[in-house]
Amino acid sequence: MSEFEPKIVAFLCKWCSSAGADLAGVSRLEYKPNVIPIRVMCSGRVDPLFVLKALKEGADGVLVSGCHPGDCHYVQGNMFARRRFIILKKLLEFVGIHPDRFQVSWVSASEGTKFTKVIDDVVESVKALGPQTKFKKVGIDE
Amino acid sequence: MKRNGVFVCNCGVNIAGTVYVDKVVDEIAHYPSVKHCEFYDYMCSDPGQKKIEDAIKEKNLDGIIVACCSPTLHEETFRSATERGGLNKYSCEIANIREQCSWVHKDREKATEKAKSIIRGIIEKVNLNEDLDPIKVPVTKRALVIGAGVSGIQSALDIADSGYEVLLVEKSPTIGGHMAQLSETFPTLDCSQCILTPKMVAVSRHPRIKLMTMSEVVDVKGYVGNFQVTIKEHPRYVTDDCNLCGDCVKVCPQVTVNEFDRGLTLRRAIYIPFPQAVPAKYVLDDQTCLGLNPLRCDKCEKACDVGAIDYDMQPKFLTEHFGSIVVATGYDLYDISQIPEYGYDTYEDVIDGLQFERLLSASGPTKGEVRRPSDGKVPKEVVFIKCVGSRDPESHHPYCSKICCMYTGKHAMLYKHHVPEGQAYVFYMDIRSAGKDYEEFIQRATEEDRVMYIRGRVSKIYREGEKIMVWGVDTIAGKKVEIAADLVVLATAIVPREETIELAKKLRIPMGPNNFLKEAHPKLRPVETLSAGIYLAGAAQAPKDIPETVAQGSGASSKVAGLLSADELTHEPTVVRIKVEECNGCGICVNICPYEALTLDKEKGVAVVNDVLCEGCGTCAAACPSGASQLRNLTDAQIAKMLKEML
Ligand code: FES
Numbered sequence: 001m002s003e004f005e006p007k008i009v010a011f012l013c014k015w016c017s018s019a020g021a022d023l024a025g026v027s028r029l030e031y032k033p034n035v036i037p038i039r040v041m042c043s044g045r046v047d048p049l050f051v052l053k054a055l056k057e058g059a060d061g062v063l064v065s066g067c068h069p070g071d072c073h074y075v076q077g078n079m080f081a082r083r084r085f086i087i088l089k090k091l092l093e094f095v096g097i098h099p100d101r102f103q104v105s106w107v108s109a110s111e112g113t114k115f116t117k118v119i120d121d122v123v124e125s126v127k128a129l130g131p132q133t134k135f136k137k138v139g140i141d142e
Numbered sequence: 143m144k145r146n147g148v149f150v151c152n153c154g155v156n157i158a159g160t161v162y163v164d165k166v167v168d169e170i171a172h173y174p175s176v177k178h179c180e181f182y183d184y185m186c187s188d189p190g191q192k193k194i195e196d197a198i199k200e201k202n203l204d205g206i207i208v209a210c211c212s213p214t215l216h217e218e219t220f221r222s223a224t225e226r227g228g229l230n231k232y233s234c235e236i237a238n239i240r241e242q243c244s245w246v247h248k249d250r251e252k253a254t255e256k257a258k259s260i261i262r263g264i265i266e267k268v269n270l271n272e273d274l275d276p277i278k279v280p281v282t283k284r285a286l287v288i289g290a291g292v293s294g295i296q297s298a299l300d301i302a303d304s305g306y307e308v309l310l311v312e313k314s315p316t317i318g319g320h321m322a323q324l325s326e327t328f329p330t331l332d333c334s335q336c337i338l339t340p341k342m343v344a345v346s347r348h349p350r351i352k353l354m355t356m357s358e359v360v361d362v363k364g365y366v367g368n369f370q371v372t373i374k375e376h377p378r379y380v381t382d383d384c385n386l387c388g389d390c391v392k393v394c395p396q397v398t399v400n401e402f403d404r405g406l407t408l409r410r411a412i413y414i415p416f417p418q419a420v421p422a423k424y425v426l427d428d429q430t431c432l433g434l435n436p437l438r439c440d441k442c443e444k445a446c447d448v449g450a451i452d453y454d455m456q457p458k459f460l461t462e463h464f465g466s467i468v469v470a471t472g473y474d475l476y477d478i479s480q481i482p483e484y485g486y487d488t489y490e491d492v493i494d495g496l497q498f499e500r501l502l503s504a505s506g507p508t509k510g511e512v513r514r515p516s517d518g519k520v521p522k523e524v525v526f527i528k529c530v531g532s533r534d535p536e537s538h539h540p541y542c543s544k545i546c547c548m549y550t551g552k553h554a555m556l557y558k559h560h561v562p563e564g565q566a567y568v569f570y571m572d573i574r575s576a577g578k579d580y581e582e583f584i585q586r587a588t589e590e591d592r593v594m595y596i597r598g599r600v601s602k603i604y605r606e607g608e609k610i611m612v613w614g615v616d617t618i619a620g621k622k623v624e625i626a627a628d629l630v631v632l633a634t635a636i637v638p639r640e641e642t643i644e645l646a647k648k649l650r651i652p653m654g655p656n657n658f659l660k661e662a663h664p665k666l667r668p669v670e671t672l673s674a675g676i677y678l679a680g681a682a683q684a685p686k687d688i689p690e691t692v693a694q695g696s697g698a699s700s701k702v703a704g705l706l707s708a709d710e711l712t713h714e715p716t717v718v719r720i721k722v723e724e725c726n727g728c729g730i731c732v733n734i735c736p737y738e739a740l741t742l743d744k745e746k747g748v749a750v751v752n753d754v755l756c757e758g759c760g761t762c763a764a765a766c767p768s769g770a771s772q773l774r775n776l777t778d779a780q781i782a783k784m785l786k787e788m789l
Contacts, residue, residue, distance in 0.1 A: 007789055015652075015672065018242075022212045025241030033252040036259045036788050037242050038781070039213070041716075044761030045773065050781050057789045073650055073673075074759035075736040084764070109672075110655050116246070 006060035006126040008035045010119070011050065013043045013078075016067035016108045023112035031116040032123040035063065042066065043104075044077025048088040051102055055135040061101045061126035065118065068106040078106070097134055100125045144205035144233075144269050147178040147197045148261060151185035151210035153240055160244035161257045166209070170261055175269055177201050186216050191223040198227030205268040206234040209261050212241045230273035232715070232775060237264040263788040270780045276712035277753050281367040282465040285702045286311065288359055288645065291319020292688060293680025294470035295341050296695030297702070301468075302350040304703040309462060310345065311373055312355045313641065316419035317342055319472050323402060325502035325510070327688060328552040329583035335418060335505065342420040355421060358641070360459070362467075362648045365757065366675030367711040369464045377455035379426035379434065384450040386414070386422055390442035398430040404497045406515060407507040412442050412451075416505065426451070466675045466702045469649065469659060470695065471642045473681035476531040476539065476635035484530065484632060485603045490516040491610050492603060492630045495549055502556050512560045514629045517608075521628030524557055525612045526550045526568045527600050531635035533571060539635045541656055544685040546633035547574045551584045553631060554593040566593045567625060569600050569614050577687065596623060603630060636685040651676055659683045669697040677701050716774050717756035718763055720749050724770035731762035731771050 012018040018039045024031065040046060043066025051062045064085065066078040085104050093099050103125075105118045148170050152158035163181040171179040178201045182190050185208055197203055206229065208220045213236040224234035239257040247253040283306055287298045290312035298310040310317070322342075324334035345351055354375055361372040394410035402415045411430035414423070432439040434453045443451040475494055478486040486492050491514045493501075504510035514521045528550050531538040547570070554566035573595070575581045587593045600614040609626040616623050638657045646653050651671040652660040659682050662670040669677050677698035680691045705711075718739075720731075727747035732740045739755035740762060742748075749771070760773040769778060 009785065009788065019214070019672075022214065022238075022241040025212070025245035028245055030248060031246055033243075033247045033249060033256045036256060036263070037238070038263065038784060038788070039238070040760065040776065041773070042759040042761060044759055045764055045776070047764040047778065047781075049778070050785070053782055054785050054789070057785045059785075059789055070647070071652075074757060074761065075650070077736075077759050077761040080734060080761055080765065109652050110660065 004127065004130060006034050006123060006131070007058065008061040008063060008122060008126055009054045009059045010035045010037045010063040010065060011040050011043070011046045012037050013045075013066040013073070014039055014041050015073035016071065016106075017043075017065035017115065019109035020107040020111045020115040023109065024115045027112045029112055029116045031119040034123045035119050042072060042074050042077035043081040044072070044074065046081060048084050051088060052135070055097070055101070055132060060129070060132040061103070061122060063103050063105065063118070063122050065105045065107050065115075068108055071108065095134070097132070098129050100129060101132055143175045145177045145201065145203050146175045146205035146207060146265055146268060147194070147201065147203040148176055148207045148209065148265065149185055149190075149194060150179070150181040150239075150261075151190070151208065152181055152183050153210060153244075154183065157210070157240050157244045160247060160250055160253045161239060162250060162254045165254055166257055166261065169258055170265075173262065173265060175205070175265060178203060185210050186219055191219070194220065194223045195227040198224070198229060204229060204233060205265075205271070207237055207261060207264050207268055208234065209237040209239045209257065209264075212236075212238050232271055232274045233268065235264050235268050235271065237261045259788045263784040266783040266787045267776070267780050270777065270783060271775045274715035274774060277715050277717070278710045279367055279713050279754050281706060281708055281711050282369075282463045283307070283706045284309070284462075284464050285466045285468065285706065286369070286371055286462075286464040287468045287470060289313075289319070289470035289472055289680070289682070290317035290345070290353070290355075291470060291472045291680060291691075292321045292338060292341070293472070293691045293695040294319070294468070295345055296692045297468045297470060297679050297699040298351050299341065299344055299348065300696050300699035301702050302348050304699070306350065306703065306706050308351045309464070310351055310353050311357045311359060312353070313358050314415070315355055315378065315425040316415045316421070317345060317353065317355065318420070320496065321688060322416065322418075323404070323496055323503075324499045325504070325506070326552065326556060328548045329577075329579045331552070331556075333504070335503075339418045342418065346420045353421065356425070359645060359648060362650075364463075365713075366673075366705070367465050369467055369675065370461060371464060371467070372459060372461045375458040375460070377428070377457055378423065379428065379452055379455050380412070380424045381450045381452055382423070383448045384423045385448055386424070387447070389445040389447070390424060390451065393441040393445045395439065395441065396430050396432060398427070403500045403507050404494070406497055406500055424450075465706050466677070467649065468677045468679055468698045468702060469642075469645065469651070469671075469682055470679040470698075471639050471645060471682040473636045473685065474639045476637045478530065478632055478634050480538065481531060483602050484527070484600070484630075485605075486632065489603070489605055489610055490514075491521075491628065492632065494632050494634045495546070495553065498553055498631045502553070502560070510560075512557055519628065520561055520564075522561070522564045523625065523627045524554075524564060524566050524629045524631065525600075525610075525625055525627040526554055526566065526631045526633065528568065528570045528633045530632040539637070539656060541685070542574065543633075543636040544574070545636070545687045547572075548577070548580055548583070548687065550631075550633045551575070551587045551593070555587040555591045558591040558593060566591075567627075568593060568595045570595055570597055571599070577689075598623070636681060638682055642682050649673065649676055669694055669701055675705060713754060714758055715753075716758045716776065717753050718751050718758065718760065718771055718773050720751055721770045721772060722746070722748050724768050725749055726768055726770075728767065730765050730767065734762050734765050
């Protein structure tokens, strides 16, 4: 049987993390292909429900990445994001989802190398947890 | 459901070399809603764009997905093509399968799978996109230039000459920047002040330039076309009545180091930075003054016949509106006390390049004679060291400071002109003299002026009697070198000014890894920032010499003039919409919005969006407990659909 390859969704803010990911590409850095990016305007756009929805749709892990705190293109979107995600992490833990399945990072537009590392680390840690089954079938329906 | 067309770009081998584009097309062609799917070598080429236009007409498409490079590069290109095909430009979206897929993976199967996922997601996004029209906003036809060194001066003059009003803001008491401190400039050896001061005067006379010195930007609000900037003007304590007689200086009892001469001389608490300063006014330095209190000392006030001294001046704050901003805040020299082995802080006769400029300058402390600071003797052996703190990723800065090779050559050459019997040594790592007439200039230094270039680094500097001993290595001869010098000049790394870092945060423009301001594109958009309407000029962006700085100043101003020439700007219509029937008027969004774009309509009990102010970040949409706030073309429903099909 082939090795378990996790499926992970990454919400990247347009101004920092998605630009950082583009830089990783321009620099031809290499990272694991398990993460599917979704570009949003700001990490503050990421509703905690998106994370739950992703898990429900079968994601083994979710990453949200934005600008460094204090550097958000929209002043403080990432601050709101940070607060929400702290609570969400607790909630996930409470319902029995390992906190490593949902990760948050801050990657700026000049941190192509950091971006690769973040992705590889996330893939590594989610892989270690095995497939995510808790939410997959009995999800909340919209 | 829409009738979508999906166009996959091979990008030569950039995408097709990793992603099996044929497999992608085979699968995506059968995806629901896809009515047309093909790949092509270069979608962004003219024939590529034509394919989109034709397919829209032939297959009656109403949604376009282009799977290619990052949307930062070609989103506009393909949206225009879509528009030419007769659709609303927001029916086109980009699936980034190059930067975020083909360029970062090697496993072709996995990269192909990932590319398909990305494309499926974008198809779903397009399915729910609505047609939008750009929002029109008026433009304030005024520009702000921050920093009045040569780059700021040049931009201000050029913008003003194109017919727009400019506010030029400078932190220090005079304009001119570092260029005013220089003696002569390479490669022509014309006197720096002689070429700069006419420009400074032109600034002060220009009817469309308003100058504010001793001022700094404290707050920036708004967006392209309509920035709202608050500026703090520090008190000068000397009014416009000052007639430059200088009587005040004669009576002032307080002294401090003179920054303009980089500490080589002293000045009084009341002073003029240099005779040609603009504005031509004295200034009272309140840190050095006995306390701005007539009871403690009022000598200058008494001495001033015209009554130009005002101890009661207060800082002033003013808020003004601008359509566009140029950031030209310049550079500083790296703090050499970080390199203790060179003894900059210990030995008076170890100086930096700008101090040597002052020693060479006819208006400097020695009236242009080269004399060393410790005892005023004419130095007979001078050692110049390049790359001090530059090109040293382990301990200092990794980058090349770019101008040191040239100015060190100039320094050594000018020294030899002043002291023909003296000997100049230059320790170098490489000689980088790329630039018009630059290589010839260095040749002149070595051949005509017999400057001795030694390839190697200096490891230690110490004092022995009257001499400064320099220990280094000549890596070409493979020998240790020991020079008993009279003066050592360090070509220190160029760093961005500390205030620039703060300012960048206020302007919300990004910095690169070394804190130099980051341009929107390193090659194609070198004067723009990623924030629309904010441009860069001069060494705040990267180390550069005077010609480049001036060129960039002019470049930035032509961008500004282009922007201000329009009567209206368009604003992205992907803003938030409040679904009135779902809004319960809780007001959470109102408090969250950083742009004050949301207000509460008390009567109706719902939130209202001001489209012009909304920047479309969507933070309120994520916060809305009832889902009433939705970001246009990236709604909750769209994300949900995308997730479903991507995974
Ligand atoms: S724009 Fe990057 S986090 Fe807000």
